[in-house]
Amino acid sequence: MAGNGHPTIKTVAARAGVGRTTVSRVINGSELVSADARARVLAAIKELNYVPNSVARGLVTSRTDAVALVIPESESRLGSEPFFAALIRGVSAVLAETRTQLQLTLVRDRFEREQLAATVATRRVDGVLLVSVHAHDRLPGMLEELGLPTVLAGRRDARERLAYVDSDNAGGATAAVRHLLERGRRQVATITGALDMDVGRSRLAGWRGAHREAGVPADGNLVEAGDFTEEGGRRAMRSLLERAPHLDAVFAASDLMAVGALAELRRRNRRVPDDVAVVGFEDSVLARHTDPPLTTVRQPVEEQGRTMARILLDITRHGAERRQVTLPTELVVRESS
Amino acid sequence: MAGNGHPTIKTVAARAGVGRTTVSRVINGSELVSADARARVLAAIKELNYVPNSVARGLVTSRTDAVALVIPESESRLGSEPFFAALIRGVSAVLAETRTQLQLTLVRDRFEREQLAATVATRRVDGVLLVSVHAHDRLPGMLEELGLPTVLAGRRDARERLAYVDSDNAGGATAAVRHLLERGRRQVATITGALDMDVGRSRLAGWRGAHREAGVPADGNLVEAGDFTEEGGRRAMRSLLERAPHLDAVFAASDLMAVGALAELRRRNRRVPDDVAVVGFEDSVLARHTDPPLTTVRQPVEEQGRTMARILLDITRHGAERRQVTLPTELVVRESS
């Protein structure tokens, strides 16, 4: 019983000469406290340097004021780090306003990913933000069953039921390819992203859409599947050039793949943009540093993070409905096109 | 009392026909349980899909099995994201092994930084990992007073008392400058990092050391202070060229500043490496993508994160002493030198 350790609400109550309940009320901003009592409690808190124990609070309220951000590490390793960094910044900014903690969970492999559901079920978080969901990912479903509010970055497919915030992938891709066609490019190839993800499929759909719009037939020979990695971009560029040596433009579904494509083009002494125009997607820091600087589609990643956090908090704090938001993208023209 | 909600340890005990304590023992891997009882408990856990409530556990053990990683956002915004991403990967890998949660705290401004001490004092974390500490940062001291185990990424100064993991900044810088001098460069300038940080000072010391070693006088005119940003690198390069137009090499204390320097050199039509050799520090992704690819000093950032996490866990779990570790760096020669 030494006054040692940290002061508790009881210590504060004794010091202020009031009951525990009154202290609790002051802390939680209840109106039903006389000005006098409130002042005494506040003074006691300051004197004792008291900080409420949020674990104890969490036990009774069964809220933790923490949300998890789940990121598959395999993808983050692939150099898309700027994406995650920006997303985290956005999320964190909104959470800070409401004193909500951000728990970062990097998931290394499928096993850890499935295990996560159990971890998360230990009630350590009020909700989950999920990044990079594949079409047949089971995790979102598991979280839903657990009744844990979940917001996705990107959707699993066009019929997504859960809350999500996505960029306008199809629209951005269409704009990119339209830009190439309008500049007179005749054979606009595309290096797609992973096609088991909606991002990959939607950006490919955008490439098709722009062709349709322009009344140009979309040649299946000009499509090569990538995987969002630099090496994948390089490889895809290689097979495209072999299949369609006369292509004069390529739309890569990510900046990183565009970088790979640029490398392959340089290796073959194709000039960019003179011989072949290149456009990426994301507008990461990379895009400004390639040679030549990369034309690309900017997605508002930080805003995406902010929106995700807001939607999640609205659900956990105010029981709001799940919302689905698509954020606009914007073509940034640089020197590669 | 409806069987609703989540099963508790009591539910499991009833189902298995044992006491709460026995269930607890099984969960925590105690030896003092008969094989029979253990089997029954395990079965009950599985049937009920029971997951222990870690908040309740935390209340009694006063451990949360979570640690905070504190990152000043101002710096992370500066494009050093690859550094933080790698650090997080390392930290996360080690934490995952011990089922410890990672709480990420981006600190936007000084105010939030000081407030953090209070937040952290709500007992939500067992320890803190601190990144980018400036020489006169008050936060480490506050955490120490709170008795919260802390490990720094980098040290405040050469007399650091807290646990830390740092790269061999001086050694790496010396190797970089030695390399330039050995290749016959006569005027090796340096763009320093922020000089209120040990990283900045140590890398500058390395530049001096290599000169001393080679018996070449270190010309103060060849030193220009930067701030680890690209723009800072550009600016520093500009003043260096004005002050010392005949310099034939520059060692930048970060890749990002090297990128700025490269841009300025190109603007002035100085060829790299023919006219001026450039070396950076960090070996971030950027380094492979500059034109020409950047010679730089690789620091084992992921390993740094792993080591930090290990040291922190050793302290929180086993009451180990604070350790101070310096990890070796390695010169990576590419085409800019």
Next chain:
DNA sequence: CCGCCGGGTGGGAGCGCTCCCGCCGGTTGA
């Protein structure tokens, strides 16, 4: 003058867990 109301207050109970301590019954050594 009495009942009633309602703002301000405090104590009890209980959140789900761990840990202390004591109980039980079988084995061992003197």
Next chain:
DNA sequence: TCAACCGGCGGGAGCGCTCCCACCCGGCGG
């Protein structure tokens, strides 16, 4: 034979908080 011991086990207490439910008391209407 009996005390000492020990492995296996369970209940009580309590971690620090919130919330329910009184309780008190001054003011007011009947």
